[in-house]
Structure formats: structure tokens, C-alpha cells
Amino acid sequence: MTAAPTLPADQQRLAEDIYRLMVAQGAMFAMDTPIRQTLASLAAFLARREGRDRAELEAAIDLALSADSRFIREVVDGEVRFVTTRQGAYVPREDADTHSFKQRLHDPEHPLPIDDISVVVSTSRPAITTVEPVYISDYWQVQLAAAPVAPEPEAVTAPEAPAPVAEPVLEEVPLTPEAAPAPVEEVAPEPAPAALEVPAPAPVEEVAPEPAPVVPEIPAPAPVVEAPAPVVAPAPRPAQPPRSTVFTLSDGTAIDLRRPVDEIMAEYGDLLAQVLAERLERDPLQRIVSFGRKYYPEANLASFGKNDLRKIRDYILERNEPLLDTEIIADLYYHNPRQADYEGFRFSLNYRLHREKDFEFVGVEGAYLWATRGLTITSGKRVKAAEMGQITSYLVEGYDDSSELQSVEAVRQSGSVTRLLTFFEWEYGVLPLDAGLAALLPPPLLPDQRTAVLRFESPQHYTTYLVEVRFPAGNRGGWLQGLEEFFREHVAPGALITITRTGEPNVFHIVYEEGPEQTERLLTFDEKKNRFAFANVSFYCVVDEEQLPAQSRYGRLNRLKAFPMGERRKAELMLEHVSETIGDQVGTPAAPRYAVTLDDLYVAFNVLRPGSRAYLKALLERGEDFSADESTPGLYYYAPAPRASAGEVEEEEDEALEERPPLRQRYGRYDEDE
Amino acid sequence: MDAKVIVFGETAIDRLVQWLRATGQPQDIMDLVRQYLEILSKAVREENE
Numbered sequence: 150m151t152a153a154p155t156l157p158a159d160q161q162r163l164a165e166d167i168y169r170l171m172v173a174q175g176a177m178f179a180m181d182t183p184i185r186q187t188l189a190s191l192a193a194f195l196a197r198r199e200g201r202d203r204a205e206l207e208a209a210i211d212l213a214l215s216a217d218s219r220f221i222r223e224v225v226d227g228e229v230r231f232v233t234t235r236q237g238a239y240v241p242r243e244d245a246d247t248h249s250f251k252q253r254l255h256d257p258e259h260p261l262p263i264d265d266i267s268v269v270v271s272t273s274r275p276a277i278t279t280v281e282p283v284y285i286s287d288y289w290q291v292q293l294a295a296a297p298v299a300p301e302p303e304a305v306t307a308p309e310a311p312a313p314v315a316e317p318v319l320e321e322v323p324l325t326p327e328a329a330p331a332p333v334e335e336v337a338p339e340p341a342p343a344a345l346e347v348p349a350p351a352p353v354e355e356v357a358p359e360p361a362p363v364v365p366e367i368p369a370p371a372p373v374v375e376a377p378a379p380v381v382a383p384a385p386r387p388a389q390p391p392r393s394t395v396f397t398l399s400d401g402t403a404i405d406l407r408r409p410v411d412e413i414m415a416e417y418g419d420l421l422a423q424v425l426a427e428r429l430e431r432d433p434l435q436r437i438v439s440f441g442r443k444y445y446p447e448a449n450l451a452s453f454g455k456n457d458l459r460k461i462r463d464y465i466l467e468r469n470e471p472l473l474d475t476e477i478i479a480d481l482y483y484h485n486p487r488q489a490d491y492e493g494f495r496f497s498l499n500y501r502l503h504r505e506k507d508f509e510f511v512g513v514e515g516a517y518l519w520a521t522r523g524l525t526i527t528s529g530k531r532v533k534a535a536e537m538g539q540i541t542s543y544l545v546e547g548y549d550d551s552s553e554l555q556s557v558e559a560v561r562q563s564g565s566v567t568r569l570l571t572f573f574e575w576e577y578g579v580l581p582l583d584a585g586l587a588a589l590l591p592p593p594l595l596p597d598q599r600t601a602v603l604r605f606e607s608p609q610h611y612t613t614y615l616v617e618v619r620f621p622a623g624n625r626g627g628w629l630q631g632l633e634e635f636f637r638e639h640v641a642p643g644a645l646i647t648i649t650r651t652g653e654p655n656v657f658h659i660v661y662e663e664g665p666e667q668t669e670r671l672l673t674f675d676e677k678k679n680r681f682a683f684a685n686v687s688f689y690c691v692v693d694e695e696q697l698p699a700q701s702r703y704g705r706l707n708r709l710k711a712f713p714m715g716e717r718r719k720a721e722l723m724l725e726h727v728s729e730t731i732g733d734q735v736g737t738p739a740a741p742r743y744a745v746t747l748d749d750l751y752v753a754f755n756v757l758r759p760g761s762r763a764y765l766k767a768l769l770e771r772g773e774d775f776s777a778d779e780s781t782p783g784l785y786y787y788a789p790a791p792r793a794s795a796g797e798v799e800e801e802e803d804e805a806l807e808e809r810p811p812l813r814q815r816y817g818r819y820d821e822d823e
Numbered sequence: 824m825d826a827k828v829i830v831f832g833e834t835a836i837d838r839l840v841q842w843l844r845a846t847g848q849p850q851d852i853m854d855l856v857r858q859y860l861e862i863l864s865k866a867v868r869e870e871n872e
Contacts, residue, residue, distance in 0.1 A: 392824075392825040392826070392827075392867070393825055393826045393827045394826045394867050395826050395827075396826040396827065396829035396831065396863070397827075398831055406826055406860070406863055406864045406867045406868075407864075407867075407868075410857060410860045410861055410864065413860055414853070414856065414857055414860070418853060418856060421831065421856045421859075421860070422852045422853055422855075422856045424831055424832055425831065425832050425852070425855065425856055425859060426852060427832070428831070428832020428833060428836075429832065429836075432836070436836070436837075436840045437836075437839070437840060437843060437855075439852075440849075442851050442852050442853075443849035443850065443851060443852075444843065444849060444850050444851075444852060444855050445843065445849040445850070446840055446843050446844045448844065449844060449847070489847065490847070492848045492849055493847065493848065493849065495849075496849040
């Protein structure tokens with residue numbers, strides 16, 4: 150057995166050898182991660198490798214490593230261990246985070262004195278009305294709690310009050326450490342950190358004088374030293390008056406939040422909903438978005454790309470009718486209503502489609518229907534929407550008398566509305582959206598919604614019709630269109646029809662009272678010749694004889710001129726024409742005077758355009774050429790203003806004929822008469 | 824919170840957003856108003872207590 154190496158060179162070599170061993174062992178460690186080995190393990194390994202005595206080697210290792218600065222010797226449970234790192238001597242990491250960015254951000258090095266938290270956080274409303282959470286660090290919360298609300302003179306002059314914080318910072322603590330309280334003793338050896346950990350406005354201000362705006366608010370050094378330290382013995386805050394629990398809306402409505410929420414909702418629910426909806430709409434961050442009455446976080450919206458929109462549009466066009474959102478989801482996205490995110494996905498779809506110009510919402514509450522550009526909802530638009538809106542404007546002008554026959558409440562309760570069909574309604578398949586129908590049909594879901602599409606089912610014929618409801622807008626009235634086929638096939642003008650709600654919000658039943666077959670010569674409109682005429686018409690429904698435009702009763706109706714729709718919106722002109730056509734001439738040829746009853750006027754007027762009796766009465770009262778017969782209620786006289794005499798008219802016509810070259814010469818064609 | 828500083832529709836609206844996100848479902852406007860009132864009432868009560 151060889152003697153153990155005892156020379157310093159041997160120790161050095163041994164220490165170097167072990168260091169390389171341990172660094173190799175911790176090759177994957179971080180540079181400063183400790184690499185530990187027990188003395189026994191090292192000795193056992195080297196003894197086996199070098200064939201030396203283990204006890205001697207253990208002593209040699211202990212000696213060599215203890216003398217090497219790269220190793221730290223530690224004894225744990227009687228076991229000797231050596232610690233090193235890849236970078237040499239092990240230095241325990243200091244994790245004390247005394248000056249982090251967060252701390253620097255919220256705990257200023259030179260804090261301002263505060264009397265109120267509003268010094269730190271402004272309570273004034275910002276220019277941009279974004280409401281963001283304001284984080285007030287614990288530091289300022291402590292400062293606020295510790296700061297005296299109002300400086301009291303006796304507190305400044307109190308000599309017996311201890312000043313444990315100010316003194317150590319002023320380098321007096323090291324001289325009298327035993328007199329200082331415990332917290333101060335901890336910070337006394339290091340005055341600077343103490344100033345950070347126990348911030349007090351006055352001492353810091355003394356150590357590092359600050360710019361002018363700070364100095365006036367800081368008391369002079371001397372009084373501060375004598376002043377009681379609020380950190381150690383905070384003065385009890387005076388009891389604040391109870392804060393208000395009443396908030397006020399912009400219209401002055403005051404609401405006490407101490408009241409139960411149910412009570413507040415019952416009294417102000419609608420108003421608060423309106424205010425909240427407006428505020429959320431104006432929120433620049435759009436954190437909560439809406440569709441109809443539903444609200445959803447914008448961050449939770451599912452995204453729909455251009456391909457999705459194209460796919461939806463193509464599908465609607467393929468089906469050739471407005472589609473429910475649930476149909477689109479089921480057919481194109483295969484989403485199941487039982488899925489947890491179904492309602493969110495549905496909301497996202499509706500919200501996205503509503504923002505696209507290519508799509509139009511035509512649904513109602515409970516049935517979200519979507520149409521798209523290029524889709525024809527109702528066939529045949531013989532009346533333009535703009536013209537129809539003007540024609541039905543009398544409804545929004547206060548001449549809607551539909552509630553006289555059936556009150557709005559009765560319609561709402563019964564869920565059905567009954568009305569007599571006029572010629573115009575029968576001919577064009579439209580129904581003015583009067584108060585009765587408006588009470589029956591669902592209102593628009595969206596504020597900017599123009600149209601809703603409903604499904605009218607005929608239980609008598611098992612047929613279905615898509616009906617387009619055009620809602621009133623501004624000074625234009627509303628109407629329903631799309632019933633032309635049903636009216637023309639099954640009923641006649643003067644028929645009594647009933648429209649009834651069903652369980653589906655967008656499905657209605659339309660029925661009429663059936664009757665024996667009747668054949669009458671009724672007024673019809675020949676669109677090709679653009680004139681009215683009587684023709685034999687068979688129908689199987691009960692009609693009101695007063696409203697039936699039969700030749701036997703209203704033989705002059707075929708003399709009505711088929712004005713273009715643009716002209717028919719001029720109600721005064723139409724009334725004059727109707728009075729002149731169907732009225733009885735009771736005047737002289739030079740001064741004609743026509744007598745006509747209101748009932749006849751109503752039927753004839755409604756051949757050309759819709760109009761209520763109230764509207765007709767108003768027109769008759771306004772018209773200068775109309776006068777009521779005082780002795781016969783409902784009888785009116787129309788005396789048109791004198792026009793040019795008949796002879797003058799003939800002369801004018803002759804002159805016009807002479808000036809006009811014959812058609813044959815001009816165009817090489819024959820006149821119709823020739 | 825002093826109720827005088829409440830701006831209905833702005834104050835504590837972030838808490839309403841959190842609640843709405845937590846529900847995971849679109850909510851009716853009346854439910855939204857009810858929850859918002861609960862939030863405001865709680866904030867005012869906590870402050871006074």
C-alpha cells in the first residue's frame with residue numbers, strides 16, 4: 150500500500166481531479182446550480198479507481214477540498230458534503246426581490262405626501278369614456294390608511310410622541326440602537342433600504358430635496374421630526390359620513406341601490422334597459438355586443454370568414470327562400486343544439502350576418518330569418534315599395550280607424566284579426582299594416598329592420614304563402630304583400646278574411662268564410678289594356694254585398710281611370726276623380742255637381758288605392774270643392790271648379806290635331822282608327 | 824363606492840363583462856340589467872360597510 154499524498158501539489162491535483170469529476174457530473178446544470186457530493190462517495194470512488202486506502206483517501210480529500218476555494222464544506226446529519234458549481238465557488242442565489250419593476254412602478258422612491266387617494270388616482274372622468282379597472286397598489290392603500298385626514302395642531306406639538314421612523318434615518322439610531330423599537334432595529338444598519346421599506350414623506354424629502362411643486366406640500370424638517378409617526382401609531386381616522394347609495398340617470402331619475410333589485414327592476418326595468426343598451430352601444434371597446442334583445446361578450450364571438458358568408462349566401466339562394474339561423478347552423482355547420490356553445494355560435498352567426506351588407510334580417514323574435522342579395526321573397530311586385538309606402542302614409546298620419554271594428558286589445562287577446570277585403574287589396578295582394586294587424590303581427594326585432602317575412606298558411610287549402618311585412622318608417626306607412634295568389638284564387642273583393650296567430654312566431658293562418666258558388670259580374674283590372682272592366686267571376690266565399698264591386702251596384706266603376714301608382718298617392722286627386730266618376734250629376738252641364746255617399750266613395754276610392762273612412766272624411770272636410778249635405782248624413786257634394794268651356798276645349802283639340810302630322814306620314818304606320 | 828359617482832352603463836361594466844363571459848350564453852337585456860344592478864348594489868354596500 151502506498152503512502153497517501155500529503156504534499157500541497159498532491160492536494161492541488163486531487164482537488165482539481167475531484168472538481169472536474171463533479172463538474173462533469175453536473176454538466177447539464179446551470180452555471181450557478183450547486184453540485185453536491187458526499188465525502189464518503191468521493192473517497193469510495195477514488196479508492197476503487199486508484200486502488201488506494203479509502204480511509205486515508207477520505208482524509209486527503211477532506212484536507213484538499215477544504216483548502217480549495219472552489220469548494221464549500223458542509224456537514225448535514227453528521228455527513229460531510231462538498232459543494233461546488235460549474236462556475237467555481239458556490240454562491241447561494243439571492244431571491245430577495247426588493248426592487249422589481251412592479252415595485253418601482255407602484256412604490257415610488259420619492260413619494261408625495263397624500264391627504265386623499267385622489268392625489269394618486271384621479272376620480273375625474275377621462276376625455277374618452279373608457280372605464281378601465283384602476284389598480285391601487287397596497288403601498289398606496291397603506292399610505293392612505295396611515296395618512297392623517299386633516300393635520301391636527303396638537304399632534305404636531307405633542308412632545309411625548311415617539312418618532313421611531315424619523316430618527317434612524319437621520320443617523321441617530323446607530324448611536325442608540327437599544328432605544329429604538331424593533332422595526333427600526335432591523336433597518337438601522339442600512340439606512341437607505343429602511344427609507345424604502347418604511348417610507349415616510351418627511352425623511353425622504355430631507356434626504357433628497359425635490360422640485361418646487363413638492364416642497365410646498367411637505368412640512369419643514371424640524372416639525373416633521375417632532376411630529377408623531379403615523380406609521381407606528383396611526384391616528385384614528387374620523388368617522389366619515391355615510392356615502393350616498395342613490396345614483397342618478399341622465400334624465401334625472403334617482404334610484405336608491407339599497408332597495409331590492411326586484412323592486413328596482415319592476416319600477417325602472419325598461420328605462421334602465423334602454424340606458425344600458427345605449428351605453429353598451431356607445432362603448433368604444435365594444436366589449437358587449439348585441440343582436441336583438443340578446444347580449445354577448447365580443448371576445449367570445451365565433452369568427453366567420455368570407456368563405457363562410459359565401460357558403461351561407463349560396464345556400465339561401467339555393468333554397469330560394471329566407472332561412473332560419475338554426476337551419477343554416479344545422480345544415481352547413483352541423484352544430485347540435487345540445488352542444489354547450491350552441492347558443493354562443495348562433496348569436497355569433499346572427500351578429501356577423503347582421504353586419505354584412507349582402508344579408509338582410511327578415512325575421513322576428515323567436516324566428517331569426519335571413520335573406521340575401523338577389524333573393525326574391527315574394528313573387529310579383531306590381532307596386533313599388535316607395536309608392537306603396539306613400540300610399541299607406543295615411544296610417545301614420547292618424548287616419549287609421551281599424552280599431553273601431555276590433556280594438557287592439559281584443560286583437561292581442563284573441564290572437565286574430567278579421568277584416569273585409571277591398572278591391573285594391575284583392576287585386577294586388579296587399580294589406581295595409583293598420584293598428585289591428587300591427588297588434589297581431591310581431592314587431593320588428595332590430596331598430597333598423599325594414600322587412601319581416603312571415604309564413605301564411607291556409608288550412609282550407611293546405612297552401613302556404615310567404616308574406617313580406619314592410620314596417621312603417623318615418624312618414625311612410627307599412628303593409629303586407631304576397632297574398633295576391635291566395636286572394637285571386639279563393640276569395641273576392643268584399644270577402645271577410647281572418648288572420649290568426651299560431652304557435653310559431655312567424656307562422657299565421659289565413660281563413661275566410663266559405664259559401665255557395667256565386668257568379669257575379671265583378672270589377673276586374675285588365676293590366677294589358679290598363680283599364681277597369683266588369684267580368685264574370687265565380688267565387689265560393691261569403692262577401693259583404695256593400696263592399697262587393699259588382700256591376701249591378703257599382704256600374705260606373707269601370708269608368709275609373711287606371712292611374713299609374715305614382716299618381717294614385719295623390720289622395721285629393723283620386724278623391725275628385727272618384728267623386729266625378731261614380732257620383733250622381735245633380736248640377737248643370739255648365740256647373741256640374743256630383744252627389745256621392747261616403748260608403749260608395751269608400752268602395753270606389755279603394756279600387757284605386759287604400760284609404761280608410763276616417764281618411765276619406767278628412768279629405769272631404771279639407772277639400773274646398775266638397776261639401777256635406779246637412780240633411781243627409783254621409784252624403785257629400787262635389788262641385789268642381791269651373792274649367793274651360795266645352796267649345797274652347799274642342800278648339801284647342803282641333804289646333805293640336807292640325808299641328809300634329811298624321812302618323813302615317815311621320816312614321817309610315819297607320820293610326821289605330823285607320 | 825359612493826353611488827353619486829356611478830355612471831349607469833359605465834361604472835363597473837368590466838364586472839358585468841366578466842359575469843357575461845362566465846355564463847357562456849347570450850343573455851337577455853333584462854337579465855343583464857338585473858345583474859348589473861346586483862353588481863352596483865354590492866359595490867355600494869361593501870363600501871358603506
